Every structure is written in structure tokens, then in C-alpha cells.
Amino acid sequence: MTSRELVYATLEFRNTEGRIPRQMWVLPWAGLHHEAMLRKIRQDFPDDIAGVPFHYKDPPKTSGNPHEPGEYIDEWGCRFVNITRGVIGEVKRPMIPAEDENWDGASAVHIPEELLSFDIDEINRGCAQTDKFVMAGFCPRPFEQLQFIRGTENLYVDIMAPPKMMLGFIKRMHDFYCRGMEKWAKTDVDSLNFMDDWGSQRSLLIPPALWRELFMPLYRDYIDIAHSRGKKIFMHSDGYTLDIIPFLIELGLDAINSQVFCMGAENLQRFRGRITFWGEIDRQHLLPYGSLSDIENAVHAVYDNLWQDGGVIAQFEFGAGANPENAYHVFETYAGIR
Numbered sequence: 001m002t003s004r005e006l007v008y009a010t011l012e013f014r015n016t017e018g019r020i021p022r023q024m025w026v027l028p029w030a031g032l033h034h035e036a037m038l039r040k041i042r043q044d045f046p047d048d049i050a051g052v053p054f055h056y057k058d059p060p061k062t063s064g065n066p067h068e069p070g071e072y073i074d075e076w077g078c079r080f081v082n083i084t085r086g087v088i089g090e091v092k093r094p095m096i097p098a099e100d101e102n103w104d105g106a107s108a109v110h111i112p113e114e115l116l117s118f119d120i121d122e123i124n125r126g127c128a129q130t131d132k133f134v135m136a137g138f139c140p141r142p143f144e145q146l147q148f149i150r151g152t153e154n155l156y157v158d159i160m161a162p163p164k165m166m167l168g169f170i171k172r173m174h175d176f177y178c179r180g181m182e183k184w185a186k187t188d189v190d191s192l193n194f195m196d197d198w199g200s201q202r203s204l205l206i207p208p209a210l211w212r213e214l215f216m217p218l219y220r221d222y223i224d225i226a227h228s229r230g231k232k233i234f235m236h237s238d239g240y241t242l243d244i245i246p247f248l249i250e251l252g253l254d255a256i257n258s259q260v261f262c263m264g265a266e267n268l269q270r271f272r273g274r275i276t277f278w279g280e281i282d283r284q285h286l287l288p289y290g291s292l293s294d295i296e297n298a299v300h301a302v303y304d305n306l307w308q309d310g311g312v313i314a315q316f317e318f319g320a321g322a323n324p325e326n327a328y329h330v331f332e333t334y335a336g337i338r
Contacts, residue, residue: 001018002131002132003021003047003048003049003131003132003133004048004131004132004133004134004190005018006018006019006021006048006133007021007048007049007133007190007313008133008190008232009310010276010310010311010312010313011232011254011255011276011310012310013273013308013309013310013311014309014310015309015310016309018338019334019335019338020303020307020312020313020314020334020337020338021048021049021133021313021314022045022047022048022313022314022315022331022334023047023048023049023278023279023313023314023315024041024042024045024047024315024316024317024318024327024331025315025316025317025318025319026038026317026318026319027067027086027087027317027318027319027320028067028085028086028087029085029086029087029319029320030086030318030319030322030324030327031086032085032086033086034318034322034324034327037324037325037327037328038318038324040328041318041327041328041331044328044331045331045332045335047132048132048133048313049132049133049134049135049313050130050132050133050134050135051134051135051136051137052123052126052127052129052130052134052137052189053126054118054119054122054123054126054137055118055119055122056114056115056117056118057117057118057119058113058114058117059114060075060112060114060115061075061077061110061112061114062074062075066080066082066088066089067082067085067086067087067088068082068085069082069083069084069085070082072088072089074148075110075112075114075115076095076109076110076111076112076145076148076149077095077109077110078091078094078095078145078148078149079091079092079093080148084320086320087319087320091147091148091151094148094149094150094151094154095108095109095148095149095150096109096149096150096151096154097151097154098151098154101163102163102164102165103150103158103163103165103166103168103169104165106165106166106168106169109149109169111172111173111176112176113176115138115180116176116179116180116183118137118183120183120186120187123137123184123187123188123189124187124188127187127188127189127190128188133190133191134188134189134190134191135189135190135191135192135193135234136181136184136187136189136191136192136193137184138180138181138184138192138193139193139194139195140177140180140181140194140195140218140222141194141195141196142170142173142174142177142196142215142218143196143197143198143215144195144196144197145173146170146173150166156205156206159206159210159214160210162214170214170218174218174221177194177218177222178221178222178225181194181221181222181225181226182225185225185226185228185229185231186229189231190231190232191226191231191232191233191234191254192222192225192226192231192232192233192234193233193234193235193236194219194222194233194234194235194236195235195236195237196215196235196237197236197237197238197239198211198237198238198239198241198244199237199238199239199240199241199259199262200239200240201239201240201262202240202262203240203243204239204240204241204243204244205239208243208244211243211244212247216247216251219235219248219251219253220251223251223252223253224252227252232254232255233252233253233254233255234253234254234255234256234257234278235248235253235255235256235257236256236257236258236278237256237257237258238258238259239259239262240259240262240263241256241258241259241263242263242267242268245258245268245271245275246271248275249271249274249275253275254275254276255275255276255277255278255313256275256276256277256278257278257279257280257315258277258279258280259280259282259284260277260279260280260281260282260302260306261281261282261284261285261286261298265301265302265304265305265306266301266305268305268306269305269306271306272305272306272307272308272311273308273311275311276310276311276312276313277302277306277311277312277313278313278315279313279314279315279316279317280315280316280317281295281298281299281302281316281330282298283316283317283319283321283322286298286326287316287317287318287321287322287323287326287327287330288321288322288323288326289323290323290326292325292326292329295326295329295330295333296329296333299314299330299333299334299337300333300337303334303337314330314331314334316330
């Protein structure tokens with residue numbers, strides 16, 4: 001099977017003969033510190049999921065480099081401060097400060113329409129030139145973008161009693177995200193995607209009922225847009241997200257990238273055959289500090305609890321602090337399973 005066929009078979013729980021598809025996420029830190037091993041992993045275990053190159057007719061208005069020390073301004077106008085090369089920084093001065101309790105400044109936030117100025121034909125040419133499973137180059141992240149704009153602590157307060165102008169801004173932001181998803185859904189990519197980090201180490205960051213009220217309807221729209229055009233749809237969310245996985249399954253999400261080891265693979269077993277777990281292997285403890293046998297045990301825990309003729313994509317992040325030998329051994333162990 002081609003990479004594209006392999007991923008489809010895995011998402012649809014009919015991968016009875018092929019290997020487990022794989023994808024490695026790479027932070028620039030890995031290339032700066034472990035270039036040789038990064039090159040070896042890519043050579044021995046190439047990704048099955050990829051994007052395609054494309055250009056914007058109207059380039060997004062950004063400033064700086066998000067992975068270099070200094071200030072980076074994103075497409076929305078949010079200012080990130082970074083002190084470490086190879087990773088991304090944090091917003092220290094939100095665009096809507098704490099004293100703006102009514103979100104009066106929301107109208108001044110730039111909606112990056114430039115991100116919709118790509119050419120569909122260019123995307124389609126790229127899709128035709130690869131046999132990999134192609135993911136869209138557009139990723140809604142409403143909860144996180146609100147944090148960048150408002151500041152995390154301020155946003156938590158606002159969510160408990162949302163100001164009218166905040167809800168108006170969410171509507172405007174969501175309209176933009178939906179138009180982006182709709183345009184990408186018209187291309188020949190195989191999947192759309194979105195993300196929001198929803199978990200702390202042990203629980204959801206906001207009450208699940210509030211998540212269902214404010215954010216679940218947004219995700220429903222993204223998923224419906226994808227499926228209406230015959231696309232798969234993937235989501236990334238860090239932390240302990242066990243409380244919302246049943247609702248994401250209810251919405252029809254095809255694959256989730258989550259921190260399996262925050263929740264325990266055995267606690268996710270009840271979702272086997274209902275959603276694909278798009279990784280990952282613990283990057284907090286195992287990838288930096290684990291032994292090779294620890295890595296083997298982790299891979300087998302994912303496979304044994306979650307595989308059912310599909311339902312697992314071998315994914316991990318090669319990021320800050322990761323032991324390069326452990327990173328290689330993740331894919332080496334998966335390759336030995338099937």
C-alpha cells in the first residue's frame with residue numbers, strides 16, 4: 001500500500017495486512033542539537049503524513065522568527081517573547097489587557113484573511129505529485145488564539161461569564177476559521193485539521209459542561225465541513241483530555257493527537273475502534289529520560305490497548321530535551337510489531 005492508502009485503511013479500521021503508519025513532529029531544536037539522528041530517522045522511517053508546499057497571494061503580516069530569541073508577531077498581531085532558540089515563546093502582553101473587561105479592543109484585532117489567499121490549483125498539483133496522505137496547511141485553534149489575544153488567566157475569568165463583545169469576537173473568528181476550512185476542503189488534500197490544548201496534567205482546563213457549551217459547537221462545524229467534502233479530520237490537544245474524547249467521537253472526529261500517557265493507554269482502551277489515536281509517546285518523561293526498554297513498553301502499551309485493525313498512527317514529537325536514541329527506537333519498535 002502507498003502511504004495514503006495505509007493511513008486511510010488505518011483510519012477506517014481495515015488495516016489487516018499493512019504496517020502501522022507513522023509521522024514524526026520535529027521542533028527546530030532537534031535539528032540544532034541532533035541533526036545526524038534526525039536525518040537517520042527520516043531516512044529509515046519516512047513519514048506517511050505530509051503537507052504540500054504552497055504560497056499566499058497576499059503574504060500574512062508577521063514579524064520576527066517564532067523559533068529564535070526575541071519578539072515574534074503572528075498573523076493576528078499577537079506578540080510572542082522567546083528566550084530559547086528552537087522552541088516557541090509566550091505572549092507576555094495580550095492585545096486585550098486585563099483592564100479591558102468588556103473586550104472593547106476586540107474590533108482592532110486583525111483577522112488574517114491573508115491565510116485564505118492560497119491557490120487551490122497549486123495545492124492540487126502538490127497532492128497529485130505525492131503518494132503520501134496530505135494534510136491541509138490551515139489549523140483553527142480558537143481556544144488558544146483567544147488566550148494569545150486576551151491572556152490565559154484573563155480568558156479563564158471571562159469564560160465563566162462571557163462579555164458580549166467577547167462572544168461577538170468568537171463569532172467573527174469562527175466565521176474566518178470556517179471559511180478557511182471550506183476553502184481547504186475544496187482542494188485534493190486528504191484531511192483537514194484543528195487544535196487546542198485542553199488539558200492540564202490531571203484534568204480539563206475548564207469545566208466539561210462549559211467546554212460543551214462554548215467550544216463543542218465550533219468543532220462540530222469544522223468536522224462537518226470536512227466530512228461534507230469527503231475529507232478526514234484530525235485534532236491535536238495536549239494534556240488530560242479524557243473527559244472530552246467521548247464528545248469528539250460523537251462529533252465524528254477521525255483522529256486525535258493526545259498525550260496518551262497523561263491519561264494512561266489502558267484508560268483509553270474503551271475508545272478502541274471508535275477513533276484513531278494519532279500518537280503519541282510521552283515527551284515529558286520517557287523520550288528525554290526513559291531507557292530503550294521503557295520506550296518499547298510504551299509503544300506496546302499504545303498498540304495493545306488501542307489497535308484494532310487500525311486506530312493507531314505511530315507519532316511522536318522530537319522536541320526539546322528528547323534523547324535521540326529514544327526517538328529512533330520509537331519507530332524501530334513500531335516496525336517490529338507488524
